[in-house]
Amino acid sequence: MDQKENYCIKDMGLAKTGELNIEYAEKDMQALLKIRQGFEKEKPLKGIRIGIALHITKETAALVRTLRAGGADIAICSCNPLSTQDDVAAALAAQGFRVYGYKGETTDDYYRFLKKVIEFRPQITIDDGCDLVSEIHKSHPELIPEIIGGCEETTTGVIRLRAMEKDNALKYPMVAVNDNLTKHLVDNYYGTGQSTIDGILRASNILLAGKTVVVAGYGDCGKGIALRASGMGAKVIVTEINPFRAMKAALDGFRVMPMEDAAALGHVFITATGNINVITLSHMQNMKSGAIVANSGHFDVEIDLKSLKQSADSERKIRPFLDEYILSGKSVYVAGEGRLVNLAAAEGHPSAVMSLSFCGQALAAEFLVKNKGKLPKKVITLPEEIDEKISVIQLEAMGIRIDSLTEQQKKYLSSWEEGT
Template sequence: MNTTRESIVKDMSLAPSGHLKIDWVKEHMPVLNRIREKFEQEKPFAGLKVSISLHLEAKTAYLAKVVQAGGAQVTITGSNPLSTQDDVCAALVEDGIQVFAKYNPDPAEYKSHFIKTLETRPDLIIDDGGDLVSILHSERQDLLEQVRGGAEETTTGILRLKALEKSGNLKFPMVAVNDAFCKYLFDNRYGTGQSVWDGINRTTNLVVAGKTVVVVGYGWCGKGVAMRAKGLGAKVVVTEIDAIKGVEAYMDGFEVMSMEEAAKVGDYFVTVTGNKDVIRGEHMAVMKDGAILSNAGHFDVEVNKVELAELSTSKRTVRKDIEEYQLKDGRKIYLLAEGRLVNLAAGDGHPAEIMDMTFALQAVSLAYVNEKYKELGNKVVNVPYELDEQVARFKLEALGIKIDHLTEEQREYLDSWTE
C-alpha cells in the first residue's frame, strides 16, 4: 500500500488503467459534461472543501472531477469495502484529488478512511448511506462546525437522515437526491435492474431463464430487478410488507406471497428493502438445495449471515464472490458478494448513462445547498423541481430528442378555473 500526496491508496502504478476507465465513462455522461462546463465558468465551490463518500469506481471518480472543476478541494473515500476500484483511486490521486480508499480493507482501516476524509474539515459533503453524516453526529462532532450541508444518494441514507432530523439532532441541511424524479425513476429502476443482473450473471455464470426469482421488496429498485428478471425469462415472485405495493406487483404480472412461502420455491433471491433480516434462518431452513442469495440494499444486513452460519457445518469460497454454505441436512446455499451490494461488489454498478443523471443531480444539488444553506434549515430537503427538470432536459438534448411546449393559450386554460 502506498501513501501518496497525503492520500492512502493501494498502488499508484495502477493509475493508467484507472484513467482509461474514467475517460470511458466521461464519453458516456453528456449531462455531467454539461454541468462541468457550467462549473468551470462559474466556480460555485471556489475556496471550499468537499468530502465525498460513494462507491469508488469510474463514474464516481468523474463526479469528483466535476466538483473539482467547480473550484473545490475534493477528498473522497469509498462507501463499500468491496466496490472500491484501486486503479481508479490511483488515477484520482494523479488528478489532484485526495483519496482514502482501497479494495477490501479490514473493518478498522475502512472506518479510518471515513475519519480521514472528514478530518479535512469539509464545507460540503456528498454521502451514500449516511456514513459521513452518522460519524459527524456521533463520534466526531468536533468536525461539525464548518459543514454547510450536503447531498445524500440512497434510500437507506435518507431513512437515517430523516430519523436524525426527527430526533432534532440534524445539524445541517441535506438534499435528498434519492427522492428526485431523475434518480428513482431511472437510477433505482433501470440502473439497479440492469446492474444487479450484470453482477449476478457474471458471478454465477448460470442461466436465469426458467428459474424462479424472488424479489424481496417492490420499491423502485425492486421493480427494476423484477422487470429485468422477467426479461431474462424467469418466473418472478415478489414479497412485500406494504399492501399497496403488493397489489402493484400483482397488477404488474408477478406472483406475490410471503417470504415463508417464497423461500420454498426460489432459485435466486434478491433483497432490495433497506431493512435488516428480511431473509432469516427460518426461511433458509426451507430453501431449495442450491438456492442463491444476493442483496442489492446498501448494507450487508438484509440476509442474516449469522443465522445462515448457524445452520451450516462449513463454508468455503467456490468461485470469486460466491460463498457456499454446507447446511447440516446436506443442502447447499450460496451467498453472493458476502451479502453486500451485488451490483457493485460483484460488478461495475449502474450503467454510465444512468449515473449521468444521478451524478448531475448530485452536482447541482451540492451547488444549491451551498448557495441556500443559511435559509434551508437543519433538515432533509428535496431537490428543487427546476433542477430535476433541468437534468431531464439536458438528457433529452443529449439524446437529440425534442418535446413539445405549452402555448400561451394552453397555459391560460390550465391556470383558469372557468371554461
C-alpha cells in the same frame, strides 16, 4: 497497499487503467459533462472543501472531477468495503485527489478512511448511506459550525437522516438527492434493475431463463430488478410488507406471497428493501439446494448471514463473489458476500445512469453554496426546476426533442371553468 498522506489505495500502478476507464465512462455521461462546462466557467464551488463517502467507481470519478472543475477541493473515501474500483482510486490519486479506499477493505480501514475525510474538515459532505454525516454528528460535532450542508445519494441514507431530523439530532441541512425524480426514477429503477442482474450473472454465470427469481421489496429498486429478471425469461415472485406495493406487483403480473412460502420455490433470491433480516436462517433452510441469495439493498443486513455462518456445516469460496454454505446437507450460494451485489460483483450502474444521479449531486452542492446560511437544518429536496433542468440536459444529450405547451393549453390547464 500504496499509501501517502494524501492517499491510501491498493496499487498506484493501476492508475493508467483507471484513467482509461474514467475516460470511457465520461463518454456516456454527457449531461454531467455539460454541468462541468458551466462549472469551469463560473467556479460556483471555489475554495469549498467537499468530503465524500461514495462508491469509488469510474462514474464517481467523473463527479469528483466535475466538482474540482467548479473550484472545490476534495477528499474521498468509499461508502462500502467491497465497491472500490482499485484502478479508479489509483487514477484519482494520480490526479492529485485525496483518496482513501481499496476493494475488500477491513472494517477498521473503512472507519479509518472515513476519519481521513473528516480530518479534511469538509464544508460540504456527500454521502451514500449517511455514514459520513453520522460519524461527524457522533464523534466530531466540533466541525459542524463550518459545514454548509450535505447531500445524500440513497434511500437508506435518507431514511437515516429523517430519523435524525425526527430526534432533533440533525445539525446541518441535508439535500436528499435520492428524492430527485431524475435520481430514484432512473438510478434505483433502471440502474439497480440492470446492474443487480449483471452482478448476479458475473458471480454465478447461471441461465436466468426458466428460473424462479424471488425479489424482496417492490420499491424503485425491486421494480427494476423484477422487470429485468422477467425480461430475461425468469418467473418472478415478489415479497412485500406494504399492501399497495404488493398490489402493484400483482397488477404488474408477478406472483406475490410471503418469503416463508417463496423460500421453497425460488432459485435466486434478491433483497432490495433497506430492511434487516428479510431472508432468515429458516428461509434458507427451506430453499432448494443450489439456491443463490443476493442483496442489492444498501447495507449487508438484509440476509441473516450471521446465523447462516453459525449454522452451516461448512463454507467455501467457489469463485470470486460466490460462496457456498452447506446447510442441512443442501448448498446455499451467497453472491457478493451479501453486500450490494451490483457493486461487489459487477461495476455498479452503467455510466449513463450515474450521469443523472451525479448531475443531482453537483447541482445540490452548488445549491448549498448559493443558499449558505439560509437553509433549515432538515432533510430538504432540491427545487423542482433543478430536477427539471437535469431532465432537459439529459434529453438534449440523447438528441430528443419534446413538445411545449401552447398558450391555449396553458390557459386551459390553469382554468377551472371549462368542463363538458
